[in-house]
Amino acid sequence: MRRLTAILFLSLVMLAPARADIAVTSAGFTPLEHGTRFVLEMSEEPTHRVFAVEDPPRLVIDLDRVSFDVATPAEADGLVSGWRYGALTPTAGRIVFDLAAPALVSRQFFLPSLAGRPGRLVLDIVEAEPAQFARAARNATGANRDEDPAVTPNAGGTIVVIDPGHGGIDPGASTGEGMLEKDLVLAFAKKVRAQLEGTPGITVRMTRGDDRFLSLNRRIRIARAYGADLFISIHADAAPQDYVHGATVYTLSENPSDSQAAALAARENLVDEVSGAIEPELKEEVSGILADFMRRETKSFSFAFAEDLIGSLSAKVRMNAHPHRYARFRVLMAHDIPSVLLELGYLTNSNDTKSLLDPSWQEEASRAVAAAIREFVSTQPGETAQSQAIGSSSSTQ
Ligand SMILES: [Zn+2]
Known part of the structure; x- marks a missing residue:
């Protein structure tokens, strides 16, 4: 039993990214013609996933190796009616946007750091048809499920x-x-x-x-x-x-x-x-x-x-x-x-x-x-x- 736990633990350690070594130092919104642009300043490009969640409509961004060190979080703006961020695990961060209307990310790119300026992850959020949003949310279900611990054989007592x-x-x-x-x-x-x-x-x-x-x-x-x-x-x-x-x-x-x-x-x-x-x-x-x-x-x-x-x-x-x-x-x-x-x-x-x-x-x-x-x-x-x-x-x- 103990050996099984040790093996599970080791494989988790090997799969998990080493640490949250990419710090987000600023986050802000700017209006677009048909949506809202969200910009995160950070040292390097993270691996990230964006997914939609229904009832009420939200967009969630999970970012590997990312932690947050934002001095003054920006007010939500435009299509984003509220937002929060924090750790998902000790080695990954999560951002949640509450949406004023169904919306999806239409474009995203990373601008590497240049001339002393930090790198920037840019996401353009634009309004989507409710059916399109619902489809995106359905596709997300299941794909983002975390692994549960393996069922442990009865430890006794x-x-x-x-x-x-x-x-x-x-x-x-x-x-x-x-x-x-x-x-x-x-x-x-x-x-x-x-x-x-x-x-x-x-x-x-x-x-x-x-x-x-x-x-x-x-x-x-x-x-x-x-x-x-x-x-x-x-x-x-x-x-x-x-x-x-x-x-x-x-x-x-x-x-x-x-x-x-x-x-x-x-x-x-x-x-x-x-x-x-x-x-x-x-x-x-x-x-x-x-x-x-x-x-x-x-x-x-x-x-x-x-x-x-x-x-x-x-x-x-x-x-x-x-x-x-x-x-x-x-x-x-x-x-x-x-x-x-x-x-x-x-x-x-x-x-x-x-x-x-x-x-x-x-x-x-x-x-x-x-x-x-x-x-x-x-x-x-x-x-x-x-x-x-x-x-x-x-x-x-
Ligand atoms: Zn409580």
Whole structure:
């Protein structure tokens, strides 16, 4: 098993470009007669791909070896109604354009650096017929799918997959001082993993261990590939009111517990769209009595773990007034993996932010999460003939 992982890792290293050594130093828009010209200044010509995404119309540019060092990002202009950029992986960048109308890149070229001026990548974006745009978007689907990790043979014991929310081009929420949710939750997830290291019967995996973008479905697919028995997505979001505070544990439900939970789920569910991911909503095509049974079982395990987690956390950290809430979070939609979403606190609340940045709080809170995981695992029945039968039915989907 370990050797297999090593081989996979090596082949990934060899396939991946060495590093993000092409810096984009400026980006701007100029109007064209029938569209908008986008110009990126950078040291050398990157390998890049442009693709269209529908509903709402967007254009996405993925650039190998590129990172962003743009001092003052230009305002969107013309056909581009909004735009953002950031890391897709540690060795690739992504730019997303929101389009005012369906549009495609009609022409693109690179002007090498000359007389001390940086090189320029130029893309001309022009309006397209809706049908033409739809065709381009359909062609893009599938072609830009990232590889998931190979399904790992059962490592033995309980597999806990920790999912640090957001990442790469999707920063999540941020504090007034510019600390980003994606960085805080990654650091916290690593602390939980460290707390569980060496625990007999528990193997911890993470959906991401660095600053990269993962779509919501991909997080679920990675958890499945690892054979997850428990999935914990970790977040630290923002609330419209700055007095909203404390840790909250969310589980999946079609009917939200309250309007705040519904609003949070809606915001979280939008991150794929904002980040240019082109994956449709996860459709679980399993039906029948066994699947129903599994869905109910998963739901009750998720619920039980949420309660364990709240019990363990409340002894150590400030909890939300209603610490267990539910809503329709896409990242919790695996029908076969008990899943919870943990909001550590709100970056819009100054006390929460202070806690989240405090190493001793991080230590206490990560220890409490690890304790809840141990508690949950210890109360789980072992692999019975029945749960194996149900487990194998899910792998045929
Ligand atoms: Zn979040």
